[in-house]
Amino acid sequence: MKRLSIYLMAGKKTPALAAAAVDGGADLLEIGFPFSDPLADGPVIRQAGEKALAEGMRTQACLECLAQTRARVDVPLIPMTYASILEAYGYERFRDDAAAAGASSFIVADLPLEAAPDLPRVQLVAPTTPSDRIRLAAERTDGWLYLVSLTGTTGMRETVSSQLAGLVERARAETDVPLLAGFGIATPEQAAAAARLADGIVVGSRAVEIAEAEGPEGLERYVRSLRAAVDERVEAPR
Amino acid sequence: MTSVDTGYFGPYGGRYVPETLVPALDELEAGWHEIKDDPGFALELEGLQRDYVGRPTPLYRTERLVEGKTVYLKREDLCHTGAHKINNALGQALIARRLGKKRIVAETGAGQHGVAAATVCARFGLECVVYMGSEDMARQAPNVERMRLLGAEVSPVEFGTRTLKEATSEAIRDWITNVETTHYMIGSCVGPHPYPELVGELQAVIGREAREQILSAENRLPDAVVACVGGGSNAIGLFSGFVDDDAVRLIGVEAAGAASLGTGRAGVLHGARSSLLADEDGQIADAHSISAGLDYPGVGPEHAFLRDSGRAEYVPATDEEALAAFHLLAEREGIIPALEPAHALARAVELDTGLILVGLSGRGDKDLATVLAR
Numbered sequence: 001m002k003r004l005s006i007y008l009m010a011g012k013k014t015p016a017l018a019a020a021a022v023d024g025g026a027d028l029l030e031i032g033f034p035f036s037d038p039l040a041d042g043p044v045i046r047q048a049g050e051k052a053l054a055e056g057m058r059t060q061a062c063l064e065c066l067a068q069t070r071a072r073v074d075v076p077l078i079p080m081t082y083a084s085i086l087e088a089y090g091y092e093r094f095r096d097d098a099a100a101a102g103a104s105s106f107i108v109a110d111l112p113l114e115a116a117p118d119l120p121r122v123q124l125v126a127p128t129t130p131s132d133r134i135r136l137a138a139e140r141t142d143g144w145l146y147l148v149s150l151t152g153t154t155g156m157r158e159t160v161s162s163q164l165a166g167l168v169e170r171a172r173a174e175t176d177v178p179l180l181a182g183f184g185i186a187t188p189e190q191a192a193a194a195a196r197l198a199d200g201i202v203v204g205s206r207a208v209e210i211a212e213a214e215g216p217e218g219l220e221r222y223v224r225s226l227r228a229a230v231d232e233r234v235e236a237p238r
Numbered sequence: 239m240t241s242v243d244t245g246y247f248g249p250y251g252g253r254y255v256p257e258t259l260v261p262a263l264d265e266l267e268a269g270w271h272e273i274k275d276d277p278g279f280a281l282e283l284e285g286l287q288r289d290y291v292g293r294p295t296p297l298y299r300t301e302r303l304v305e306g307k308t309v310y311l312k313r314e315d316l317c318h319t320g321a322h323k324i325n326n327a328l329g330q331a332l333i334a335r336r337l338g339k340k341r342i343v344a345e346t347g348a349g350q351h352g353v354a355a356a357t358v359c360a361r362f363g364l365e366c367v368v369y370m371g372s373e374d375m376a377r378q379a380p381n382v383e384r385m386r387l388l389g390a391e392v393s394p395v396e397f398g399t400r401t402l403k404e405a406t407s408e409a410i411r412d413w414i415t416n417v418e419t420t421h422y423m424i425g426s427c428v429g430p431h432p433y434p435e436l437v438g439e440l441q442a443v444i445g446r447e448a449r450e451q452i453l454s455a456e457n458r459l460p461d462a463v464v465a466c467v468g469g470g471s472n473a474i475g476l477f478s479g480f481v482d483d484d485a486v487r488l489i490g491v492e493a494a495g496a497a498s499l500g501t502g503r504a505g506v507l508h509g510a511r512s513s514l515l516a517d518e519d520g521q522i523a524d525a526h527s528i529s530a531g532l533d534y535p536g537v538g539p540e541h542a543f544l545r546d547s548g549r550a551e552y553v554p555a556t557d558e559e560a561l562a563a564f565h566l567l568a569e570r571e572g573i574i575p576a577l578e579p580a581h582a583l584a585r586a587v588e589l590d591t592g593l594i595l596v597g598l599s600g601r602g603d604k605d606l607a608t609v610l611a612r
Contacts, residue, residue: 037407047397059520082506088520110254110255111254112252123257126256128259129258
């Protein structure tokens with residue numbers, strides 16, 4: 001079965017949103033720990049991060065949010081953040097405290113493959129990544145590889161990137177670890193298209209938008225439509 | 239070739255970037271190492287520095303600035319485009335051409351690097367997009383007009399601090415998106431490896447010339463070399479000429495409200511680990527300076543290393559002190575400095591030492607509106 005990962009920005013409503021996403025069919029959840037200067041993120045997640053920071057979602061509050069989310073759901077929870085947060089908190093301390101709060105692994109968007117070998121984390125590879133680096137990333141990754149479907153930042157696009165098929169093919173040649181495709185996947189049609197290539201998908205910006213605009217019910221409905229799409233079921237009209 | 243273990247100055251530097259950019263940084267590093275050992279490149283760069291930029295820039299002995307002390311100014315303000323930024327932009331344009339990149343993205347604060355980037359792009363026929371915070375566009379309007387006249391697209395950045403920090407983030411996001419066709423022409427000795435090293439080497443011409451010139455004029459080395467530090471490229475270039483001369487004090491002057499070295503902590507911003515203005519959670523703090531070029535919460539990693547090693551010292555100057563030095567130089571020497579090097583002048587004139595060399599990194603035309611409004 002294809003895997004479906006949903007990204008949510010850490011915040012007061014996150015535990016309820018996470019439960020809704022899991023009810024809708026999410027297999028794992030990425031919890032964004034906001035950073036003031038998120039280089040890998042497009043406008044939606046950048047703005048969500050700004051808002052979260054304005055509401056006080058500093059590292060300690062994010063860890064508490066993680067623990068509260070863990071109390072609500074059983075799926076793997078993966079904090080996704082930037083190196084500056086770990087630098088300030090301490091890499092080992094962050095690893096240990098986040099694990100104690102229920103983190104299953106980590107994603108650090110600007111921490112290179114070679115850095116911080118003691119922090120188990122999901123590695124990202126991009127269309128620009130050469131095959132020998134994909135192999136190294138697969139060796140070092142924690143459970144699955146995050147395929148960055150396109151050269152660009154997070155956010156919605158018109159269609160699934162034409163770069164994804166080639167990236168999947170090159171990654172398959174190097175490794176057997178599951179491949180989850182993210183960046184630029186928002187609609188059920190895009191989810192289905194990406195899931196036909198990869199072993200699963202990650203949806204961030206659109207999920208963050210819907211969570212903000214429509215709350216847990218809207219998010220659950222949306223995740224359910226993605227679930228149906230990645231499972232190739234025909235979605236019943238509402 | 240992947241070099242996360244290289245590209246460090248002590249614990250500072252490195253490559254903290256999204257994976258998409260890592261291969262581009264490898265390509266840039268390889269291209270740079272290839273080109274810098276190429277005699278043809280050196281010859282072409284020297285020719286352009288001489289005929290296009292106007293190098294060597296003079297080392298001017300001030301007459302009336304301060305009594306009882308000898309203060310020399312390294313006149314980077316006399317470079318084509320009015321600041322030292324052109325030294326770096328020119329070198330990077332040659333690298334971009336070698337790498338086959340036809341599109342350039344750059345960030346700018348005061349607009350001096352943006353103008354330099356737009357200038358070399360016009361000269362080499364490259365497409366140029368400059369990201370600039372909307373607050374900086376308002377306070378450095380003449381440079382916005384200059385960039386547009388030179389054919390560059392100036393793209394306003396309307397979020398966050400609306401200054402150099404956000405402009406840099408947006409330039410990097412553009413680069414992530416267009417990495418196959420685009421070279422990121424970073425303006426200071428900041429950013430992921432190899433940029434700090436590359437920009438430092440392209441600016442080292444300032445220090446090489448200054449050392450030769452002061453020895454020729456005074457038959458001895460200066461007691462102190464003083465330069466302003468925002469990202470720190472003019473300072474690193476000037477310091478590089480004297481860093482092996484242990485008796486020469488190296489003094490970097492930061493804006494008091496943007497003292498990444500004086501009051502900062504170790505952190506990661508824009509691809510490098512350095513000393514930053516950040517809170518205890520690692521969130522980057524806002525910098526504040528009258529000078530757009532110094533209004534940046536980070537600094538080049540080599541400066542953080544020079545601070546820790548004790549080889550260079552870093553001191554602050556306030557907006558008011560910089561303004562006073564701005565007027566002093568204008569009235570006593572007939573030279574209108576940019577507000578950035580006015581910070582260096584403010585500390586230099588009060589040094590208790592005989593022979594002082596100050597980096598005058600740019601001219602002040604762009605700052606007239608800011609100064610007259612005070």
